[in-house]
Amino acid sequence: MKKVTINSVASYAGVSKKTVSRVLNNEPNVSDATREKVLKVFKELDYTPNPIARGLAQNRSFIIGCLYDNPSKSYITRVQTGALAACHDHNYNLLIHPCELRGQDLINNIEQLLQTSRLDGIVLTPPFSDFPELVTFLKSKKIPYARVASAVLEDDSISVRSNDEQGAFEITEHLIKLGHKEIAFIKGHPDHSATEQRFKGYRRALASNGIEFNERLVEEGNFSYHSGVDSARTILDLEPRPTAVFASNDYMAAAVLKLATQMQLKVPDDISIAGFDNAPIARHIWPGLTTIAQPVEEMTHQAVTQLISHISEPQETPYQVTLEAKLITRESTAAIK
């Protein structure tokens, strides 16, 4: 069984390579008869063009890189799922590249990645989406990129986000409507722009409901479960104890829940707990966490789709979309008694 190449197809069909190439790429200036003939040979010989040869000729790799540095495995897989789907739609492949934002010489790392892998474009996921040094670098290298869940919009690039501020607002208001006034807040990792956004939403909800913001109720976390434990320890020891805790993601919320349970507190009777992200753990624990669900797959899918179409035909119009986040109510929040 010999390899089927454009040459075998051409000689079998009795036309030139170039004509076969024209049919492959749906170029004009091929008579219908010829096109039909070639297409038939494609089927007969079960021909698939070699992306590597194509890549060499066009100086493209048909590969999109996906950068991430995230403690949440579920977030990572959701990002991958969305990105993969978009890639497959356009015969691209996805190269995953976990790396540390604060690792030694990130830019060098990325430069090497670009050198050795010849990526056609890059998807930036948090916290890279809003890392100016990296964005500037990619711009200078003229590497197309798309940003997922970025907070900064004043830019001419592709950016798909969901409304973190609004989500945080809604879940905080949900707690307020249940009668809570003393609502502790655990911040996320300072490198993530979502951290600031969620904090803003929390404060806006307090303000718009006439509740005074209290600095003492705010703890610094970093999205990791472990940081949630530390923050929870401080918060649960406060006198008087807040009646609710809103953690910036579900892992930290789960940590609060664990500690509260260890301290014999009943959730939600003694204290309400809310998270963010709707990670699997939110429904794997008891009580299930009230949280905010974001369309992560959808965001990434749109970002990559736009990125690919931008690569094939560069356009000036930026693509910037904000998708909706949704409140999911579970058992961890209840009316104050």
Added chain:
Amino acid sequence: MKKVTINSVASYAGVSKKTVSRVLNNEPNVSDATREKVLKVFKELDYTPNPIARGLAQNRSFIIGCLYDNPSKSYITRVQTGALAACHDHNYNLLIHPCELRGQDLINNIEQLLQTSRLDGIVLTPPFSDFPELVTFLKSKKIPYARVASAVLEDDSISVRSNDEQGAFEITEHLIKLGHKEIAFIKGHPDHSATEQRFKGYRRALASNGIEFNERLVEEGNFSYHSGVDSARTILDLEPRPTAVFASNDYMAAAVLKLATQMQLKVPDDISIAGFDNAPIARHIWPGLTTIAQPVEEMTHQAVTQLISHISEPQETPYQVTLEAKLITRESTAAIK
């Protein structure tokens, strides 16, 4: 800034392309003087060979595919981490390919993957590692592959596993030593060979401690959290209720814990619960789950490393290794009262 290719290096160094190529690939028959000279030019021009051109010439892609179909995000990311590390060590890239074992026409799906991506090799993770149809297909196509966590060893291929049977034996014996005699068991997904292995270990521990195996205490799960809930419902309603439950993975164990808690049972005072895999959730919930930790990254790393070395120089000697699994004791198991 022009592109730096092998041609520019050659003319700049005053030698032929071929000589540059020889230096690149550490081939013999280059005088030390010439080699030095060329290496210096590499540095000066900051040259990196184009893997696409190389791939075309050698009919290789320098890409390894990674197949998986697994509900556990943490398992997937661990697999990816190990595989990526091995790939980077050898200037390979990793292409992730989630797909359904029982999906429509798996073989076709994979065939298309091979056609369009020109993979140099494939890593099979459970449940693909022990799926005969796929293995046979890859063999017939002469695609190098490596199997991770496969149970079947009578094969001449690369296979790296950990000892599921022994792990299950140890954790069951751990329960027995705590005084438990009525130990329920929740099976995993029948497509995974680990399911059978873990069950075997459970039975061996019972047998070697003179406890009679009781069919009534065994439930069919499929590794998903949801299936754990179903199994838990049945188990916790048994009269008399077993004093311990050993679930084939942590998600199902977490489900048992959730249901037990909802039923006002104290864990581990009223009932002990053990899991398998040491997934993040095992330490994110309260009480933390006693479980078995497997070196997933290490397994995948070894498998991919071997796969790549097999690709560069095919050898007949199969590489088959079994790594150790380790018992991790947390709060969810305790002596019977």
Added chain:
DNA sequence: TTCAATGCTGACACCGGTGTCATAATGTCG
């Protein structure tokens, strides 16, 4: 009827590497 415009097709170079083979330079030995 003639000439320009347009449509269709193929020859050929090119992308950036590697493989083959011929040849020049050097070393070895009787």
Added chain:
DNA sequence: CGACATTATGACACCGGTGTCAGCATTGAA
């Protein structure tokens, strides 16, 4: 010192596609 083996190097084809351009056929307008 000449015959021969060995080492070092380069010319050139090749991998499987795409881009450029020339040439021929056909069509439309003058």
